[in-house]
Amino acid sequence: MFRRHDTLKPAYDVVIIGAGGHGLAAAYYLARDHGIRDVAVLEKGYIGGGNTGRNTTIIRSNYLTPEGVKFYDESVRLWQDLAEDFDLNLFYSTRGHFTLAHTDSAMRTMRWRAEVNKHFGVRSEAVDAGFVQRHVPMMDMSCGGHAPIVGALFHEPGAIARHDAVAWGYGRGADRRGVEIHQETEVTGIRVAGGRVTGVDTSRGPVATTRVLCAVAGYTPRLLDMLDLHTPIYVHPLQAMVSEPVKPWLDPIIVSGSLHVYVSQTARGELVMGASLDPYELHSTRSTLDFAEGLASHMLDLFPFLGEVKVNRQWAGLSDMTPDFAPIMGKTPVEGFFLDAGWGTWGFKATPVCGKTMSHTVATGATHPLIEGFSMERFARYQLTGEKGAASVGH
Amino acid sequence: MKIMVCPLNGPRPVSEFAYGGEVRRMPDPDGCSDAEWSRYVFDRSGSPGKKYEWWCHTASGFWFIALRDTALDEVLGTFPAETVREGMPPS
Numbered sequence: 001m002f003r004r005h006d007t008l009k010p011a012y013d014v015v016i017i018g019a020g021g022h023g024l025a026a027a028y029y030l031a032r033d034h035g036i037r038d039v040a041v042l043e044k045g046y047i048g049g050g051n052t053g054r055n056t057t058i059i060r061s062n063y064l065t066p067e068g069v070k071f072y073d074e075s076v077r078l079w080q081d082l083a084e085d086f087d088l089n090l091f092y093s094t095r096g097h098f099t100l101a102h103t104d105s106a107m108r109t110m111r112w113r114a115e116v117n118k119h120f121g122v123r124s125e126a127v128d129a130g131f132v133q134r135h136v137p138m139m140d141m142s143c144g145g146h147a148p149i150v151g152a153l154f155h156e157p158g159a160i161a162r163h164d165a166v167a168w169g170y171g172r173g174a175d176r177r178g179v180e181i182h183q184e185t186e187v188t189g190i191r192v193a194g195g196r197v198t199g200v201d202t203s204r205g206p207v208a209t210t211r212v213l214c215a216v217a218g219y220t221p222r223l224l225d226m227l228d229l230h231t232p233i234y235v236h237p238l239q240a241m242v243s244e245p246v247k248p249w250l251d252p253i254i255v256s257g258s259l260h261v262y263v264s265q266t267a268r269g270e271l272v273m274g275a276s277l278d279p280y281e282l283h284s285t286r287s288t289l290d291f292a293e294g295l296a297s298h299m300l301d302l303f304p305f306l307g308e309v310k311v312n313r314q315w316a317g318l319s320d321m322t323p324d325f326a327p328i329m330g331k332t333p334v335e336g337f338f339l340d341a342g343w344g345t346w347g348f349k350a351t352p353v354c355g356k357t358m359s360h361t362v363a364t365g366a367t368h369p370l371i372e373g374f375s376m377e378r379f380a381r382y383q384l385t386g387e388k389g390a391a392s393v394g395h
Numbered sequence: 396m397k398i399m400v401c402p403l404n405g406p407r408p409v410s411e412f413a414y415g416g417e418v419r420r421m422p423d424p425d426g427c428s429d430a431e432w433s434r435y436v437f438d439r440s441g442s443p444g445k446k447y448e449w450w451c452h453t454a455s456g457f458w459f460i461a462l463r464d465t466a467l468d469e470v471l472g473t474f475p476a477e478t479v480r481e482g483m484p485p486s
Contacts, residue, residue: 222443225442284441380430380434
């Protein structure tokens with residue numbers, strides 16, 4: 001599927017650190033839309049082995065802030081043509097997405113989100129409990145009696161997709177256009193002279209370049225340490241788990257912020273489940289029993305009949321969190337060093353639009369208008385974006 | 396990390412504790428620039444390492460300091476909160 005390169009060239013037009021979805025998408029659009037094909041993607045592990053392969057594959061644009069809604073809506077539009085672009089089945093499946101409200105105040109937030117969404121042409125509606133029950137007849141609407149569902153935000157375009165295939169599709173598309181993907185190649189240093197990037201040091205030798213795009217999720221702070229750049233990013237693990245396959249019964253994607261659950265059923269019948277971030281900083285992808293127990297108990301509140309269903313796998317990814325639950329994207333104080341980070345628990349759905357906007361920013365040197373609200377300098381200006389429509393966070 | 400040693404209550408299950416973030420020095424609000432203040436308010440040391448952190452034993456409401464390796468999740472020591480005022484022990 002990909003070419004293998006025995007050696008690194010001494011120089012490239014652009015070096016991208018991280019062969020996850022975001023890095024590979026940027027490489028793909030640099031080659032396809034901007035004609036920049038002398039690109040190396042450096043990956044210390046393997047393609048899509050980080051958060052691209054560890055998320056719960058949900059795609060939606062029902063966010064709360066105008067910046068967020070516009071950005072993710074563009075991403076949802078891009079998703080819908082990707083399989084054709086790649087000539088690769090992404091198993092993109094539009095399911096509809098319910099964010100459950102268990103209290104009047106949560107319902108108020110759902111109405112707010114629905115109105116912001118509709119204002120920007122995104123299909124979201126606040127719906128009542130009867131509507132939810134008709135679409136998900138197998139759900140216990142009383143949640144065991146202690147958190148009755150009063151309504152929901154229904155987002156019709158909500159979808160799931162095969163996450164590995166996204167990385168492979170972007171990777172293969174970039175590879176065929178001349179981009180070099182180097183796996184098992186770790187960046188150990190970034191060379192800067194006179195405030196400009198001049199190259200990177202890797203575990204396989206130095207490479208000269210004037211433009212570096214860093215798309216490494218939970219490893220961002222370590223990369224930024226090499227440049228003495230500081231950000232508000234902090235890293236907590238986010239765990240998820242998947243059940244054994246069962247026959248199809250759950251069509252929509254169900255999210256409950258109050259119960260800390262999100263769940264969807266894959267094409268092969270597994271229930272993919274997630275909850276909230278681990279409660280403290282940790283740079284490890286270990287799994288915990290606390291997480292599995294807590295998530296299972298909340299799943300049983302919603303779907304008591306799952307009591308006999310077994311958990312097949314559990315895993316974790318490193319989430320690069322920001323204080324306003326919005327990403328940090330674009331240029332940095334080091335000329336030629338571009339950042340696509342702070343994607344925390346919500347980066348998968350943004351993969352296409354991040355690739356588009358970052359490739360534009362790297363190719364033209366001008367920040368793409370869709371990511372102006374996500375600049376690194378917003379903190380120094382005290383202008384936070386405040387995107388609490390992000391995943392796995394309380395509202 | 397399943398057990399943490401609270402300086403007041405002794406060894407307790409980690410589920411009884413809440414994380415309060417890394418111990419950080421506040422710059423003088425009257426003397427520092429807006430940029431320095433924003434760095435204090437927002438920026439964090441995001442890389443793994445041995446860090447002094449605020450933890451609370453929630454059952455007793457007791458706040459204290461823990462020195463923890465955030466790559467390995469090993470608690471290397473716990474100290475009473477007064478440690479912050481007296482200067483940290485070397486990590």
